Amino acid sequence: MKITVLTGGVGGAKFLLGVKAFLGWDPTGPGPDGDPGADQVTAIVNIGDDIRLHGLQVCPDLDSCLYTLSGVADTERGWGRKDETWTAAAELAAYGAEAPWFALGDKDIATHLVRTRMLDAGYPLSAVTAALAAKWRPGVTLLPMSDERVETHVVVADPTWTGPAGEAPDVALHFQEWWTRYRASLPAKAFLTIGSDEARPANGVLEAIAEADLILVAPSNPVVSIGPILAVPGIKEAVVAAKAPVVGVSPLIAGKPLRGHADACLQAIGVEVSAQGVGRHYGARSDGGLIDAFLVAEGENADVPGVRIGEAPLLMTDPSATAKMVHACLELTR
Amino acid sequence: MKITVLTGGVGGAKFLLGVKAFLGWDPTGPGPDGDPGADQVTAIVNIGDDIRLHGLQVCPDLDSCLYTLSGVADTERGWGRKDETWTAAAELAAYGAEAPWFALGDKDIATHLVRTRMLDAGYPLSAVTAALAAKWRPGVTLLPMSDERVETHVVVADPTWTGPAGEAPDVALHFQEWWTRYRASLPAKAFLTIGSDEARPANGVLEAIAEADLILVAPSNPVVSIGPILAVPGIKEAVVAAKAPVVGVSPLIAGKPLRGHADACLQAIGVEVSAQGVGRHYGARSDGGLIDAFLVAEGENADVPGVRIGEAPLLMTDPSATAKMVHACLELTR
Numbered sequence: 001m002k003i004t005v006l007t008g009g010v011g012g013a014k015f016l017l018g019v020k021a022f023l024g025w026d027p028t029g030p031g032p033d034g035d036p037g038a039d040q041v042t043a044i045v046n047i048g049d050d051i052r053l054h055g056l057q058v059c060p061d062l063d064s065c066l067y068t069l070s071g072v073a074d075t076e077r078g079w080g081r082k083d084e085t086w087t088a089a090a091e092l093a094a095y096g097a098e099a100p101w102f103a104l105g106d107k108d109i110a111t112h113l114v115r116t117r118m119l120d121a122g123y124p125l126s127a128v129t130a131a132l133a134a135k136w137r138p139g140v141t142l143l144p145m146s147d148e149r150v151e152t153h154v155v156v157a158d159p160t161w162t163g164p165a166g167e168a169p170d171v172a173l174h175f176q177e178w179w180t181r182y183r184a185s186l187p188a189k190a191f192l193t194i195g196s197d198e199a200r201p202a203n204g205v206l207e208a209i210a211e212a213d214l215i216l217v218a219p220s221n222p223v224v225s226i227g228p229i230l231a232v233p234g235i236k237e238a239v240v241a242a243k244a245p246v247v248g249v250s251p252l253i254a255g256k257p258l259r260g261h262a263d264a265c266l267q268a269i270g271v272e273v274s275a276q277g278v279g280r281h282y283g284a285r286s287d288g289g290l291i292d293a294f295l296v297a298e299g300e301n302a303d304v305p306g307v308r309i310g311e312a313p314l315l316m317t318d319p320s321a322t323a324k325m326v327h328a329c330l331e332l333t334r
Numbered sequence: 335m336k337i338t339v340l341t342g343g344v345g346g347a348k349f350l351l352g353v354k355a356f357l358g359w360d361p362t363g364p365g366p367d368g369d370p371g372a373d374q375v376t377a378i379v380n381i382g383d384d385i386r387l388h389g390l391q392v393c394p395d396l397d398s399c400l401y402t403l404s405g406v407a408d409t410e411r412g413w414g415r416k417d418e419t420w421t422a423a424a425e426l427a428a429y430g431a432e433a434p435w436f437a438l439g440d441k442d443i444a445t446h447l448v449r450t451r452m453l454d455a456g457y458p459l460s461a462v463t464a465a466l467a468a469k470w471r472p473g474v475t476l477l478p479m480s481d482e483r484v485e486t487h488v489v490v491a492d493p494t495w496t497g498p499a500g501e502a503p504d505v506a507l508h509f510q511e512w513w514t515r516y517r518a519s520l521p522a523k524a525f526l527t528i529g530s531d532e533a534r535p536a537n538g539v540l541e542a543i544a545e546a547d548l549i550l551v552a553p554s555n556p557v558v559s560i561g562p563i564l565a566v567p568g569i570k571e572a573v574v575a576a577k578a579p580v581v582g583v584s585p586l587i588a589g590k591p592l593r594g595h596a597d598a599c600l601q602a603i604g605v606e607v608s609a610q611g612v613g614r615h616y617g618a619r620s621d622g623g624l625i626d627a628f629l630v631a632e633g634e635n636a637d638v639p640g641v642r643i644g645e646a647p648l649l650m651t652d653p654s655a656t657a658k659m660v661h662a663c664l665e666l667t668r
Contacts, residue, residue: 055389055451087419091444095469097451106440110425117389117431135429 001039004212004244008046008061008225009260010078011251011316013068015218016043016140018322020069027319028071031139042141042208044235046220047125048152048193048228051176053099054092056112057119060176061225062129062142063111069138078259081107101181126202143208145229148199152228154178156186175224184261188268191223196231201238209238216329217248217291219314221257222278223265230290240285245333248282248291249325250275250300253314279304293332295325308332335373338546338578342380342395342559343594344412345585345650347402349552350377352656354403354473361653362405365473376475376542378569380554381459382486382527382562385510387433388426390446391453394510395559396463396476397445403472412593415441435515460536477542479563482533486562488512490520509558518595522602525557530565535572543572550663551582551625553648555591556612557599564624574619579667582616582625583659584609584634587648613638627666629659642666 003019005012017027023039025031032038049060060079067073067081074082084105093100104112111132118128124147133142152175159182161168172192178184209215220226230236239246251262255274263273271281275296283289284306293308302309312328315321337353339346351361357373359365366372383394394413401407401415408416418439427434438446445466452462458481467476486509493516495502506526512518543549554560564570573580585596589608597607605615609630617623618640627642636643646662649655 054447055454056447085419085421085440087440088422088444088447091441092447095444095448095466097444097448106419106421106443107425109440109443110422110429110431113388113390113422113426114429114431120389132429 001213002042002211003040003214003216004042004044004208005216005218006226006229006239007043007065007218008049008220008229010064010068011258011260012043012045012061012218012220012225013064013073014316015220015249015322015325016041016065016069017319018316018326019216020139021319021323022326025139028069029139030137033137033139040141041139042143042204042212044143044145044205044208044229046225046228047144047146048150048224049175049179050149050151051102051174053102053104054097055116056104056109057116058104058112059115059125059144062144063108065140065142066132066136066138069140070136072136080105084108099177099181102176124203126204141204141208143204144202145205145235146199146232147202148195150193150195150199150228150232151175152224153192153194154188155190155192156188159186179224179261184264188264191227191265191269193228193231196228197233199232201232201234206234206238209235209242212242212244214330214333215239215242215244215246216326217246217282219249219251221251221260221262221265222271222281223262223269236290239290240288245292246285246290247293247295247329247332248279249329250278250294250296250302250314252278253297254300258315274302275300276302276304279307279309283307293329295329295332336376336545336547337373337550338376338378338542338548339550339552340560340563340573341377341399341552342383342554342563344398344402345592345594346377346379346395346552346554346559347398347407348650349554349583349656349659350375350399350403350474351653352650352660353550355653355657356660359473362403363473364471367471367473374475375473376477376538376546378477378479378539378542378563380559380562381478381480382484382558383509383513384483384485385436385508387436387438388431389450390438390443391450392438392446393449393459393478396478397442399474399476400466400470400472403474404470406470414439418442433511433515436510458537460538475538475542477538478536479539479569480533480566481536482529484527484529484533484562484566485509486558487526487528488522489524489526490522493520513558513595518598522598525561525599525603527562527565530562531567533566535566535568540568540572543569543576546576546578548664548667549573549576549578549580550660551580551616553583553585553650555585555594555596555599556605556615557596557603570624573624574622579626580619580624581627581629581663581666582613583663584612584628584630584648586612587631588634592649608636609634610636610638613641613643627663629663629666
């Protein structure tokens, strides 16, 4: 079976652990790496969070997948490497270098150095990601949604405004500045995916969608994780045209995200903060939307025209619990 | 008094500690930073050792000066920062990234990140160095010999050759590969300063030479520290034309360098490995050479036509001992 997952963020990486467990693989092992007859999982990963810091190209969602799926992520902190050190970050802060609110661990910096050097040498991000994966062996084929640069920016009232209240002009912040520096506390007026107009799907993305037996939309942030993927021209169309059923998973439990700021993001784009709201936002594939079925948390009410609704516990407490979510997704396609 | 020093390497940085002590300054303090009436020291620093590793522009000699003169160098190891960590280097090695023989400390990486980002943004190396110095306050104005890239390469018999002995073709290694990876153990056939033909002295270099009251040539490696500086068109000519006396200091004691591989370098270019050999290599300024006077170690015999010879203990055991060397240099000009 070929499973293709649209994903982003820490929740997306956790969901992929469950996909591996569902297939009977070691969640943090290399899977049937290289066995052509085996089940295959491809993750199409959001790069809208990517940011160039200190000259380094940082890809938080790709790295969350690489690190989580190979068992070297810091699962307590929720991002970055375990057993990390922070020497360079302290030194950069002492230099007064940019973005002290976005600390890069020393191990993490090594990844960014390798990536940035390869990108500067002309390799596309998909090839660079494959090279990094050759070391980490995440078991899952990780594809950036695009080899072009696409960055999510967030329109807010200028937080540095000192004039009369309510008259602050709009400014666009890089997603990471809004998310990490301001913890999504500034009301978002709009999300812009800079570069998406001219971006193309990365090598392998359209094939992974066309050849899939099952397409899953991870319980990632619909606006800033899944949204940027769908903003790359051709990807949404490929999903709509795919032969495989498409099942989404709600990122909300009891109307709230477990972590992250999906609620603030949904509000900003005028979507009701509920499983039903997200389901309707994705919409029925039969009606030009994204999904055929939608898995919501136990006890949630959701009515999404043209979309089959299933219920399951959505708490990703461990890979075996998450595997049951994947199983429930598959059941919804029968 | 304005003192200008041609310098490179760890020995050069130590010599500058002595220049600061000679002037009564705290050797690792900021000096009379910003006081226009005070004594001034300018170091014209070799950049031939510079290397781009992992996409980072590494300037070992400039950093030795920055760190040594501000008291944050690791004086036991002899290079880099004290209280350093090596997390990123271990990780880069695990990635199989380039040059595992050249480990970058995590604190050091922060410096290289700041530098590389400024260079990539278009600032000349002299401006970048001034920006770094604004943090470290070395007390001495540090000028790279050039804002252009000049790299020392070393011609050797190909060390990877597996054919018949003695028939290996010549290859040119980056200086750091020869020096650090092979510890200068491969017989050098020639030293090339790539880029020096078209390089120009960095901003401020010619002024620092023309306006000096005393010009010193540090006891640095004559071939690979002082040599590349003089290879930049205009610098040697400026020293020859300077109003100040020029005093060199021998890098050899009892015919040997205290550290580094000056002996191997001198042999490679056919210079006798002795104080006299180095003195004659520099040559009398009155005869188109570099120096008016030359300080050699106690008990060394040196006869350099047209150059006044002085003797002093040349062991730079601490800044006050080194200050006496500077004092002896000044005495030689009287």
